[in-house]
Amino acid sequence: MRKLLCITAHPDDEAGAFGGTLLLYHERGVQTSVICMTEGTAARNRGTAKTNEELAALRRAEFAQSCKVLGVSHGEVLSYLDSKLDRADLYQAVGDLVLRIRRIRPQVIVTFGPDGGLTGHLDHAMAGVFGTMAFEWAGRKDRYPEQLQDGLTPHQAQKLYYHASDFLLPDRPPISQPTITTRLEIGAERFEQKDHAFRQHTTQTPLFERVRKNLGDALGTMEMFHLAATKTPQQAKLETDLFEGVVDD
Ligand SMILES: [Zn+2]
Numbered sequence: 229m230r231k232l233l234c235i236t237a238h239p240d241d242e243a244g245a246f247g248g249t250l251l252l253y254h255e256r257g258v259q260t261s262v263i264c265m266t267e268g269t270a271a272r273n274r275g276t277a278k279t280n281e282e283l284a285a286l287r288r289a290e291f292a293q294s295c296k297v298l299g300v301s302h303g304e305v306l307s308y309l310d311s312k313l314d315r316a317d318l319y320q321a322v323g324d325l326v327l328r329i330r331r332i333r334p335q336v337i338v339t340f341g342p343d344g345g346l347t348g349h350l351d352h353a354m355a356g357v358f359g360t361m362a363f364e365w366a367g368r369k370d371r372y373p374e375q376l377q378d379g380l381t382p383h384q385a386q387k388l389y390y391h392a393s394d395f396l397l398p399d400r401p402p403i404s405q406p407t408i409t410t411r412l413e414i415g416a417e418r419f420e421q422k423d424h425a426f427r428q429h430t431t432q433t434p435l436f437e438r439v440r441k442n443l444g445d446a447l448g449t450m451e452m453f454h455l456a457a458t459k460t461p462q463q464a465k466l467e468t469d470l471f472e473g474v475v476d477d
Contacts, residue, residue: 248414
């Protein structure tokens with residue numbers, strides 16, 4: 229069974245940053261999972277929520293709806309503090325992701341690079357940093373050995389990708405993006421479906437038109453990635469498929 233794991237920072241990243249890719253691979257019979265590090269309670273747009281607890285509950289429900297639209301098999305929201313991922317404990321955060329990687333056992337992992345994706349959001353960057361260390365450490369029996377019981381074993385995924393793009397958004401902090409190695413054509417229908425998934429995040433309604441414009445004008449029906457690491461050493465080359473060269477285990 230082919231499996232793709234996507235590691236994000238906020239409910240709505242799965243749609244805005246990775247929606248077309250998640251849809252595409254779901255349609256190809258790949259089992260897709262999303263682990264989101266925070267409940268997104270630092271959001272400016274809060275819907276009807278009066279407290280952080282209410283907003284967390286709303287955003288968890290919206291995330292579940294979005295995952296349904298995207299055909300995601302397993303979606304999970306962790307409880308790290310929104311907009312404070314750079315202050316989170318690295319050993320604990322990586323350990324939480326290592327545990328999920330050892331359970332889910334994906335061949336391919338996608339996340340943000342240390343630039344923080346198009347918005348340069350620090351939480352995106354940190355989700356990528358934690359995800360990168362988890363990709364490396366999940367396969368090592370000397371890392372988090374206390375997890376290795378009741379049949380759980382180390383798991384080394386085969387490929388790690390960072391979100392990438394060939395343009396910058398105006399009025400954002402300066403970022404230096406990972407180079408593009410992989411372009412996925414998601415098609416016009418999946419673009420609409422991805423937009424539909426984003427619109428499940430109704431607390432974020434004020435962002436809908438801007439996100440659609442940012443994604444649609446510049447990215448269109450393309451999603452881009454940087455192949456950051458591989459289990460089998462290889463020379464960089466341009467790809468059109470995240471599972472290119474993946475060996476069935
Ligand atoms: Zn985000």
